[in-house]
Amino acid sequence: MSVQKLQERTFNFAEGELLLINKPYKWTSFDVVGKIRNSLKPLKLKVGHAGTLDPLATGLLILCTGKLTKQIDTFQSEDKEYTGTMVLGATTPSFDMETEVDAEFPLDALTEEAIYAAATPFTGDIQQYPPAHSAVKINGERLYVKARRGEEQELRLRNVTVHVFEITRIALPEVDFRIACSKGTYIRSLVSDFGRLLNNGAYLSKLTRTRSGSFLLEDAIEVTDMVSYLKLQRELHTLNSAVANS
Known part of the structure; x- marks a missing residue:
């Protein structure tokens, strides 16, 4: 999924979002969590993953944000x-x-x-x-x-x-x-x-x-695309705030 496709969606990270991420080779699952958590700053949100992938493995990693982190065990228990x-x-x-x-x-x-x-x-x-x-x-x-x-x-x-x-x-x-x-x-x-x-x-x-429960790798987002999207959202928020206060 590209940044352009991401912009067509509406996210509420505080209430809780389920993100399908394509974990890169040699990244740990915690590397991915940390990258997304840092990209959500200054929001102080919980971010967790539902099922560890070894560093040398790639593919579908489910991330949960905000209140949805309470359901991680449910997603993790899937085949x-x-x-x-x-x-x-x-x-x-x-x-x-x-x-x-x-x-x-x-x-x-x-x-x-x-x-x-x-x-x-x-x-x-x-x-x-x-x-x-x-x-x-x-x-x-x-x-x-x-x-x-x-x-x-x-x-x-x-x-x-x-x-x-x-x-x-x-x-x-x-x-x-x-x-x-x-x-x-x-x-x-x-x-x-x-x-x-x-x-x-x-x-x-x-x-x-390639799959976790009913979620498929083909629907996953690249980490770099997700980070770019979040950076763009921060910049837009800063710009809109500046305009509103001018």
């Missing part, structure tokens, strides 16, 4: 959908590209039939461990902070539901996929477990959230 790419034949400690490859495996024995078949056991109600490099808190501290210090932690299994796990392209070592799942599903963990099931290795190289 999610993702598209992504995994790399077979190697593993990393973080299960994605944040850390370097720590083990490699031959791909010669892998067949397309085996790869397609490996998706089936991960469909339905499953259990998974969160990645050691994740935002899950243990004793008030996030796991990735402990992992970066080299501390090992006992991880707890969590119950999640994968509604759809579809392999959409195989071009080894890359495999593309589409996943629809319940909240709290770690796609990195699923990819790692997928490689292990094949007696091989796998890590996540690309991930995009």
